[in-house]
Amino acid sequence: MTRPHVLVVGCGFGGFHAVRRLESRLSLDEADITVVTPRDHLLYTPLLPEVAGGLLDPRAVTVPLTGRLRSRLVLGNVDDLDLPGRRAWVTDPEGSRSVLAWDRLVLAAGSVSSPVTIPGLTEHAVGFKTTAEAAFLRDHVLQQLELAMATDDPQVRAERTTFVVIGAGFAGTELVAFLHRLTQAFARHHRSDPPLRPRWVLVDATSRVLPELGRDLGGRALAVLRRRGVDVRLRTTVAEVAQAGVRTSDGRWIPSRTVVWCGGVTPNPLVHRLGLPLERGRVRVDERLAVAGAPGVFALGDLAAVADLTRPGHDTAQTAQHAMRQGRTVADAVLESLGRGTARPYRHHDLGLAADLGGWQAVARPLGLPLTGPAARVAARGYHLAAIPGNRSRIAASWLTGAGRPPLLVHLDLNQRPHHSPLMGSAS
Numbered sequence: 001m002t003r004p005h006v007l008v009v010g011c012g013f014g015g016f017h018a019v020r021r022l023e024s025r026l027s028l029d030e031a032d033i034t035v036v037t038p039r040d041h042l043l044y045t046p047l048l049p050e051v052a053g054g055l056l057d058p059r060a061v062t063v064p065l066t067g068r069l070r071s072r073l074v075l076g077n078v079d080d081l082d083l084p085g086r087r088a089w090v091t092d093p094e095g096s097r098s099v100l101a102w103d104r105l106v107l108a109a110g111s112v113s114s115p116v117t118i119p120g121l122t123e124h125a126v127g128f129k130t131t132a133e134a135a136f137l138r139d140h141v142l143q144q145l146e147l148a149m150a151t152d153d154p155q156v157r158a159e160r161t162t163f164v165v166i167g168a169g170f171a172g173t174e175l176v177a178f179l180h181r182l183t184q185a186f187a188r189h190h191r192s193d194p195p196l197r198p199r200w201v202l203v204d205a206t207s208r209v210l211p212e213l214g215r216d217l218g219g220r221a222l223a224v225l226r227r228r229g230v231d232v233r234l235r236t237t238v239a240e241v242a243q244a245g246v247r248t249s250d251g252r253w254i255p256s257r258t259v260v261w262c263g264g265v266t267p268n269p270l271v272h273r274l275g276l277p278l279e280r281g282r283v284r285v286d287e288r289l290a291v292a293g294a295p296g297v298f299a300l301g302d303l304a305a306v307a308d309l310t311r312p313g314h315d316t317a318q319t320a321q322h323a324m325r326q327g328r329t330v331a332d333a334v335l336e337s338l339g340r341g342t343a344r345p346y347r348h349h350d351l352g353l354a355a356d357l358g359g360w361q362a363v364a365r366p367l368g369l370p371l372t373g374p375a376a377r378v379a380a381r382g383y384h385l386a387a388i389p390g391n392r393s394r395i396a397a398s399w400l401t402g403a404g405r406p407p408l409l410v411h412l413d414l415n416q417r418p419h420h421s422p423l424m425g426s427a428s
């Protein structure tokens with residue numbers, strides 16, 4: 001008898017934890033497991049703002065798959081699916097295509113930056129979802145300040161010293177907080193006449209920053225940012241992005257050569273290949289994460305619409321916290337379909353969220369308890385160290401040795417836009 005073949009598409013938070021569970025429950029002669037992933041690591045996205053801010057090395061937030069998983073890894077992207085024929089097409093990083101057959105399919109390919117229709121955004125803005133984008137941003141921002149010091153043209157100087165971030169959710173707010181601190185350190189350490197005055201603008205269509213944390217904590221974060229001098233413009237949208245600036249919905253022009261899009265994500269377009277109805281772009285799954293109408297297919301994480309059994313009438317949020325735990329549930333469901341054990345419905349009470357604002361500032365709501373300042377920062381960092389499935393001592397050492405020391409203020413010539421930014425094309 002041939003062994004069943006489980007194909008897992010994507011190895012981020014959900015896929016990684018699904019594969020780990022499958023490997024722990026299935027022996028090598030019981031099933032073959034293949035993981036298709038464009039990356040050789042799990043990217044721990046919550047710490048990306050610290051990479052952009054120069055506090056962590058990009059590699060510190062990547063957990064290598066080799067050595068942690070024993071399944072077959074296929075480097076590439078699944079770009080087409082044939083459900084009745086149980087086949088998946090894979091394109092590797094050099095463009096070669098191959099086909100994989102499967103008996104069970106687990107879709108864990110996450111999300112991409114929301115496709116947007118703002119004129120000029122795709123050409124002139126960068127996204128913030130990858131290590132390449134985080135490293136690029138740090139480099140680019142430092143280089144802009146160095147170029148600003150060399151120009152006598154006040155207009156060009158304003159463009160180079162003004163930085164615009166669109167979207168005041170977790171990614172955008174933390175990014176502004178960390179990069180603002182980096183540019184302030186730069187301005188302190190470089191003599192310039194006139195003095196450098198880096199300016200950060202955070203734009204959001206809603207009336208709050210960090211709406212997921214509630215009015216009080218969002219308000220505290222807003223106060224911290226404004227106290228530091230960040231220009232937070234709420235109830236404002238971006239109408240147009242150009243090479244040298246941004247026009248907002250109120251008609252005002254912000255001179256800037258750096259625009260970052262953190263305006264939300266949409267499920268991976270791979271779900272369209274299923275040919276099933278979608279709900280706000282996500283594929284509906286049952287309580288055990290099986291896709292209705294597609295026998296042998298399971299989905300989880302950012303691309304799946306999963307009923308939140310702790311909040312009737314709602315779906316689970318698109319967070320790492322849910323994706324990780326859904327990984328374990330989906331593995332149990334696959335095992336059950338192979339005649340091994342019984343899967344339980346997915347149910348998880350949110351442990352709470354945290355936003356690190358750098359320095360000793362943070363806001364957090366662990367287990368419903370609102371925290372601010374150092375207590376929130378300790379809670380956030382403690383959670384990250386517990387949640388990341390590797391590199392703990394490396395990250396802790398960086399935090400300890402970096403405390404109180406100025407960041408290294410050099411750029412590494414990474415001044416080309418990242419080629420694989422989801423904003424730059426893969427969202428179609």
Ligand SMILES: Cc1cc2nc3c(=O)[nH]c(=O)nc-3n(C[C@H](O)[C@H](O)[C@H](O)COP(=O)(O)OP(=O)(O)OC[C@H]3O[C@@H](n4cnc5c(N)ncnc54)[C@H](O)[C@@H]3O)c2cc1C
Nearest residue numbers: 010012013014045046077078109110301302318319320323
């Ligand atoms: C900057 C940033 C900060 C964040 N901060 C937080 C936070 O503080 N707390 C929190 O809970 N959440 C946070 N999130 C959200 C969190 O990262 C996601 O909710 C989580 O990653 C979803 O897990 P997932 O497994 O569904 O997808 P992912 O973890 O994104 O994994 C998907 C994987 O699939 C791969 N893939 C994509 N397309 C294909 C394909 N066609 N074929 C094969 N593989 C593919 C990707 O490369 C990736 O490795 C943040 C996100 C960002 C971008």
